[in-house]
Amino acid sequence: MKSRNKWITALITVMLSFIITSNFGITQVDAKKDDGELKVAMEANYQPYNWTQTTDKNGAVPIEGSRTYANGYDVKIAKIIGKQLHRKVVVVKTEWDGLLPALTSGKADLIIAGMSPTAERAKAINFTKPYRNSTFVVITKVNSKYANAKTLNDFKGAKLTAQQGTSHYALIKQLKGAKRQPAMRDFAAMRQSLISGTIDGYIAEDTESTSFKMVDPDIKAIPISKMAGFRISKEDSTTAIGIAKPNKDLLKQVNQVLATIPNSERTKLMTTAISQQPKTDETSKKGKQDPWLVSVWKQFGGMILSGIGMTLLLASVGTIAGFFIGLFVGIIRTIPTPTSRGKRWFSKFINWLLSVYIEVFRGTPMMVQAAVIYYGIAQFWHINIDRTLAALVIVSINTGAYLAEIIRGGIISTPEGQFEAASALGMTHNQRMWHIILPQAIKNCLPSITNEFIVNIKDTSVLSIISVSELFFVGTTIASQTFKFFPTYLTISAIYLILTFTITRIFNLIEKHLQGNKNYNLMANQVQVGTAQDMEAKK
Template identity: 30%
Template sequence: MMNRNMNMAFVPLLVFALLLLLFGPAAPFMRTEAVQAANEPAKAAKKLVMGTSPDYPPYESVDAKGSGDIVGMDIDIAKTITAELGYELEIASMDFNGLIAALQSGRVDFVMSGMSATEERRQSVTFSDGYYTARNTIVSRKEAAYETAGQLSGKLVGAQLGSVQEQFAETLEGAKLKKLNKISDLVQELNSGRMDAAIVEDAVAIEMVRANPGLALSYLPAAEKDNGYAIAFPKQSELVDEFNRVLGQMKEDGRLQQIVAKWFDQKDAAPTERPAGLNIDFRVLNGYVPYILKGVYVTLLFTLVSALLGLCWGAILSLFKISGVKPLQWFATAYTSVFRGTPLLVQLTLIYYATPQLLGYDIPALLAAGLAFGLNSAAYLSETIRGGIMAVDKGQREAAIALGVPYRKMMTRIIFPQALRHILPALVNEFVALLKESSLVSVIGVTELMRRADVVRASTFRAFEALLLVAAIYYVLVLVLTSLARMLERRLRRSD
């Protein structure tokens, strides 16, 4: 029986190969250019990976109404510099608070994301010369507007996690600080009244107020010592001098000012007009719906592959548990204990961030998500499948053995079909859970439904409309899945 079980262990390897074909590069387990750049001369790579958090218009945002590419002032500056130096530019999207970690781990070669060159950050990375200096701004509700930093004493003040505005907010005497990952989250907290004010950068504040007429802004005095926004590099990077040289040329010949003017001349646009008292206005989604709907394919593909991996590997684990071979039983029990005893989000981030460090392979985000969810699902399904197998009458197993039916044929043609009837509702519940929990993969940059909703929130500074649309899409997908499951269940009953 051990040999039969070990032969079946090749099934997850086949599933893993499918994952690589679907989500991986053509040459798996090869180091990416971002990792190679840390060990080879910079120009040998001929490609540079830029890390950014595209939720900060006009510096960087996703063109959700158009091409779907990341655009903005920082993007234009980066393209100009890399083209001048003869590099191909690749842009990696991630949360702002993970940019420096990505830089240090070699996932990206440099970072441009409206990042201020603070002394604390200089301890971890090297900065280029500054290319733009902004002012901190208070954004609050019009009916309770704040104009000076002193008025924020005793108030709940929000700021983006990891930003220079967060550091400034920490110096506000008597104020309570709330740190959030995204600017769109700050807008939502202000509109809902759960936060008194937010500290953001001036250009972003103008966009926030333009999209939300119920908000007001007030500029704070410029800091005495402000190095402005700069490009971040790993320590001892050979790219710093080259980038500084091109930045200097762009300042002298006016190209830098032209790029700034291109994106900041739009700041004085008229505010968005909405009927008074209207808290939810789906007109803000005009032009964004096709972009959101494209995430359905990614969500379904991810769910299908995760479910396939979870079902195959879970079936093998269940056979290990009933095999009578102690090492296999111990392995399956320990596996189930570990994956059921640790949070799925922790498993997801470990696979995504640890794989480049341990294997030198820059695992694609969607592949990491499929593996994490599939391996986690297998731990739960192994117990479900084991229960279904044990529920089949032992007499049938004994009769098959007495007739000389091979073990594999007995399991696939006699035991498993009957077990499936018992566990079908539990399987459907697990697949529905996978579909809904797919929203978690947005934290590592997979552009499924939830990630695309975040992009729309960042572009419109409105939360309810995009989230309600995505919730409706998830609900429809779950209804379709459960309807298909009922059809299968009725068919299995008729075949009894």
């Protein structure tokens, strides 16, 4: 019976995920026409096209669901479009891989993210006319042995990479003899890899080299676009704005706006964007320098604090709500099988349903659950839930699945005698549970619940997939802007450690409290009667 249950569960999981994935890009959300806001999806981590900053200076626009702002070439283009369409631009900060789902699920109206209109992407979404033509370079270190490459063949043996999911990555094939490394998530990671020497270079647009040079003069960009034999399709060498397929009117409108921006204006916008990029204090202020930590705190302190707040909120709400879900499921799963036939079938069905819930949520990564639920709900039911709310729900039901089994275990492992003694007094099942078994079971489960809390503090970092600005997400943003990867992540881990350490201590105190005082004082009792009968009984 047990193994069959597992089979069915597995089957349902596979079917569920199949249905959801196969419908991506087919079902479409109707564009919300006049909500006043123009939601633009971008990474806000790809200078000079787009980046995150903590103030609204230089005309930055707010990022949805946070107190930070986005700016860059893409934002400047978006603002021109917004102005002409009389809609206020709001940036939806999304990881690169989440851009297309954000658009098709209706979380955003436009993708303006330095994205090339490749044929493959054009199957899922529509693209406007290009808003920028790009040339490609290999970015390497000045002292690299590939720094003087003149032809495509000069990169023989070079370890090269490019951003995951971009057309740049395919271009490496044209550099004969180059060793293609696994693609990387973002530019921050590639810059760090180049500096640390794990790669010899990466392919990017010329703008990337310009902005990189501003923080690290020791890099060199080798243009490859004009090298003999370099082939690139027109789609791949341009960037365009993505719009959901049914949104034909908006496509027309945006194209009209783009036509009004001449090439000279575009170049000017890009130059301005590059000059406005966030710089670390070391490059901007000459002479007196703050220690690194202090300068980061001055610049990003608010962001870090709100990141800590978000992480704690997710972990504590998730654990508490998950505890109640787990308690509920655990109790239901330990109700004895009823005697009447109809009720027995009903209880079997409920149990089966609950075990499906547990297996599905324990058996799939929380990151995948987050993506499926956040984008899936928008896609199928056209409900645009707030990302923080979505994150809270996901952590709660995920924790619930784990705690359900832990609490069931706690109930089962309560000594049989406790059940029997309660039954012998005539207590009903519910009375036994609430007054006798659960208080003991929960006390015994407390170490596991603490553990789940600690795990939640750390694991909520995977929710960066739906761009919840928790601590890790904040860390990534800071690292990609200061290019101080090691110190940033070291600081972030120290913060995580302080959080988990403190929480462990707090729970240890609670456990100790529940354990009760080992000593008891006879004299402190309310009734003091030492009768003769008492003495006799003791004889």
